[in-house]
Amino acid sequence: MKILVPVKRVLDYNVKARVKSDQSGVDLANVKMAMNPFCEIAVEEAVRLKEKGLAEEIVAVSVGPTPAQETIRTALAMGADRGLLIQTDADPEPLAVAKMLKAVVEAEGPSLVIMGKQAIDGDNNAVGQMLAALLDWPQATFASKVELSAGSVRVTREVDGGLQTLELDLPAVVTADLRLNEPRYASLPNIMKAKKKTIDIKSPDDFGGLAVAHLTVKKVTEPPKRTAGVKVETAAELVSKLKTEAGVI
Amino acid sequence: MAFDAETRSQLLETIRRFVSERLRPIEAQVAEADAIPDEILDEMKALGLYGLSIPEAYGGLDLAMEDECLVAMELGRTSPAFRSAFGTNVGIGSQGLVMFGTEAQKARWLPRIATGEIVTSFALTEAEAGSDSAAVQTRARREGDVYVLDGAKRYITNANRAGLFTVMARTNPDAKGAAGVSAFLVPSDLPGLSIGKPEKKMGQQGAHICDVIFDGVRVPAENRLGAEGEGFKVAMQVLDRGRLHISAVCVGVAERLIADAVAYASERRQFGAAIASFQLIQAMIADSKTEALAARALTLETARQRDAGASVTLEASAAKLFASEMVGRVADRVVQIFGGAGYIADYGVERLYRDVRIFRIYEGTSQVQQLIVARETLKRGG
Numbered sequence: 001m002k003i004l005v006p007v008k009r010v011l012d013y014n015v016k017a018r019v020k021s022d023q024s025g026v027d028l029a030n031v032k033m034a035m036n037p038f039c040e041i042a043v044e045e046a047v048r049l050k051e052k053g054l055a056e057e058i059v060a061v062s063v064g065p066t067p068a069q070e071t072i073r074t075a076l077a078m079g080a081d082r083g084l085l086i087q088t089d090a091d092p093e094p095l096a097v098a099k100m101l102k103a104v105v106e107a108e109g110p111s112l113v114i115m116g117k118q119a120i121d122g123d124n125n126a127v128g129q130m131l132a133a134l135l136d137w138p139q140a141t142f143a144s145k146v147e148l149s150a151g152s153v154r155v156t157r158e159v160d161g162g163l164q165t166l167e168l169d170l171p172a173v174v175t176a177d178l179r180l181n182e183p184r185y186a187s188l189p190n191i192m193k194a195k196k197k198t199i200d201i202k203s204p205d206d207f208g209g210l211a212v213a214h215l216t217v218k219k220v221t222e223p224p225k226r227t228a229g230v231k232v233e234t235a236a237e238l239v240s241k242l243k244t245e246a247g248v249i
Numbered sequence: 250m251a252f253d254a255e256t257r258s259q260l261l262e263t264i265r266r267f268v269s270e271r272l273r274p275i276e277a278q279v280a281e282a283d284a285i286p287d288e289i290l291d292e293m294k295a296l297g298l299y300g301l302s303i304p305e306a307y308g309g310l311d312l313a314m315e316d317e318c319l320v321a322m323e324l325g326r327t328s329p330a331f332r333s334a335f336g337t338n339v340g341i342g343s344q345g346l347v348m349f350g351t352e353a354q355k356a357r358w359l360p361r362i363a364t365g366e367i368v369t370s371f372a373l374t375e376a377e378a379g380s381d382s383a384a385v386q387t388r389a390r391r392e393g394d395v396y397v398l399d400g401a402k403r404y405i406t407n408a409n410r411a412g413l414f415t416v417m418a419r420t421n422p423d424a425k426g427a428a429g430v431s432a433f434l435v436p437s438d439l440p441g442l443s444i445g446k447p448e449k450k451m452g453q454q455g456a457h458i459c460d461v462i463f464d465g466v467r468v469p470a471e472n473r474l475g476a477e478g479e480g481f482k483v484a485m486q487v488l489d490r491g492r493l494h495i496s497a498v499c500v501g502v503a504e505r506l507i508a509d510a511v512a513y514a515s516e517r518r519q520f521g522a523a524i525a526s527f528q529l530i531q532a533m534i535a536d537s538k539t540e541a542l543a544a545r546a547l548t549l550e551t552a553r554q555r556d557a558g559a560s561v562t563l564e565a566s567a568a569k570l571f572a573s574e575m576v577g578r579v580a581d582r583v584v585q586i587f588g589g590a591g592y593i594a595d596y597g598v599e600r601l602y603r604d605v606r607i608f609r610i611y612e613g614t615s616q617v618q619q620l621i622v623a624r625e626t627l628k629r630g631g
Contacts, residue, residue: 070259185267187296188263188293188296188297189300189309195253
């Protein structure tokens with residue numbers, strides 16, 4: 001079976017995000033970019049399924065600018081077999097991405113789509129759900145365990161207050177949560193081998209085009225700065241401040 | 250092979266991440282236990298670090314010298330003991346075989362060296378043959394189709410993990426000095442070969458050096474590396490190459506130390522201000538940074554020349570001399586910037602101060618490098 005893994009190029013999670021001075025978005029000029037951590041987990045899960053002999057081919061797909069090829073290359077170095085970049089300098093909103101991914105699914109015919117539950121830039125947590133809805137496929141989001149068998153997949157989900165286990169018929173969409181696995185470091189020989197794997201470069205028009213945007217970003221602001229704390233002299237003073245000023249006890 | 254920019258940056262980025270996420274957090278633990286956890290060694294193997302310099306045909310990465318130096322600089326940003334674990338497979342333990350091995354010898358050993366299944370060691374130094382390395386006394390007597398080895402080697406890095414030694418032994422007792430020495434590939438499981446207890450060292454805990462004792466070890470003649478009497482040539486060419494790698498490690502450790510110093514000096518307040526704002530502290534940072542940049546430039550320029558096919562004996566020795574002395578001075582200044590904290594184990598700086606001391610000694614002392622630089626400069630007429 002074939003697994004499709006959508007991956008997104010985002011600001012490296014180690015880099016402190018800075019807002020552009022005109023508050024139109026996060027400043028991405030000359031900052032380090034990397035694969036979205038949840039996408040990495042999704043790639044890792046797909047590779048593990050392939051290593052167990054449960055999948056034959058892994059296709060990594062990304063929607064983004066030319067450098068997103070590097071992100072796909074990382075997925076190839078981790079173990080994906082080939083890549084597909086839908087190249088666009090626009091920053092398409094979740095529904096537009098989901099619609100193009102639907103067209104990719106129809107062209108590629110995967111039995112399973114594994115993707116990150118959300119990207120750490122927009123934190124929308126939407127594309128996986130939208131894709132499943134557009135395809136009319138079952139979905140299991142926030143996966144912390146994935147067990148694949150012929151014709152179905154059993155997914156343990158992290159939900160508020162506990163775990164939920166779902167059994168889905170294939171084909172299906174699964175989105176990865178943080179504890180699904182710990183992604184490997186691509187080995188140096190595999191980084192070199194990844195150079196020989198193919199990445200097809202396509203345009204949004206090959207997959208139905210960029211859908212009309214429904215959202216406009218009005219303003220992006222930094223979180224409020226933390227104000228300085230207060231030092232107390234005694235435990236009694238602390239308790240009294242917690243009662244009277246903080247009102248927490 | 251040389252890389253395109255994208256592959257190189259991906260390679261270095263992977264190593265940078267591995268160093269900061271997996272190695273740096275356990276530096277103190279490794280030093281305390283004097284051991285690198287097996288799990289980490291396995292990860293280093295899986296990453297491909299043991300095969301950096303092994304030809305691609307045998308499963309290695311066959312890095313160009315410049316790329317190997319860039320990798321070594323990244324690995325220098327953590328305890329040098331980690332690099333030492335696979336350092337012999339990249340350098341002195343494998344390169345004799347890569348440079349002088351027959352096709353059959355390479356096919357037999359290199360694939361397992363590249364994966365790290367076999368750890369290699371380089372056995373040249375003896376009690377009476379240190380800088381005077383041509384004074385090797387370990388004997389190799391030919392008996393039919395075997396050589397019988399007798400003698401003892403000293404301070405052999407990774408000896409207690411090694412599966413294969415490159416051993417320099419005297420095949421011709423009548424030829425004094427270098428001429429009578431030959432090189433042998435000696436598997437560690439041959440009868441008569443034993444390993445001493447790991448020495449207690451000043452630094453780099455987690456990396457081990459031991460004596461290796463040969464008591465009538467019968468080595469098949471097919472395991473001789475190069476012709477009889479070529480051993481010293483093998484040893485010198487292997488060491489020549491290793492000098493650039495060591496230089497790069499020195500640059501990496503210096504860069505790490507400078508980053509630690511800047512972080513500390515920016516935070517530590519005295520006289521009502523961060524100590525980084527004081528010019529006497531700034532002078533130490535400026536001197537350290539300038540010297541580290543100079544060592545980086547010399548190392549990479551020499552590596553590029555070597556990749557282009559030039560003979561770099563002089564430059565590689567100059568790089569090793571300068572980079573190892575440089576990192577010693579940087580470590581000393583950084584301890585000074587940390588003040589009392591620099592003398593306390595918890596901050597890690599005193600550990601690196603001890604760790605870097607060996608760089609001025611092994612794979613040719615600073616004094617040996619000076620002799621080589623002088624000799625080659627005189628030969629070239631300037």
